[in-house]
Amino acid sequence: MKICKKNKKSRQELYKAYVDKQNKNQKSAFAKVPFGNRLVFAPHCMRNSAVCRAQEKDFYFICKDCGGCTIYKINRLIKELGYGGLYVLKGGRAILKIAAEKKPQAIVGISCYFEGEQGFKVMKETDIIAQYVPLIKDGCHDTDADISEIEKILKQKE
């Protein structure tokens, strides 16, 4: 049991090192992309399972701004800044489908470290620039991310 926990921790550290490096490498290119050409992807596990009224559509949810979770705050921020949109994803592969349809120049992804690593690898199949924000509360439901970290990334601008 102890060995499993140790392996899990070291994998987590590897994912973190990878996404930190990708964020650093792509930061300056990301800052050059106008807000309107950027999309934000959040995981559906961030929804407040007790109150969420988000509408299910294909492979994502449309947030109905009930105020029950941090996605509400992200939605407010992207509207203020003029971002291209926010998608609450059912799964990571949906990113490519939405990207093919909406053709963003850059994306901001919010997820656990494992999904963040996978997301950067998926983005390498495209020419889309990415930045990543980790969850601060992990799990399968009612997760959360730090809105001040998200805001810092969203506002990156040259």
Ligand code: SF4
């Ligand atoms: S703010 Fe949006 S995503 Fe969050 S619980 Fe409410 S409807 Fe669901």
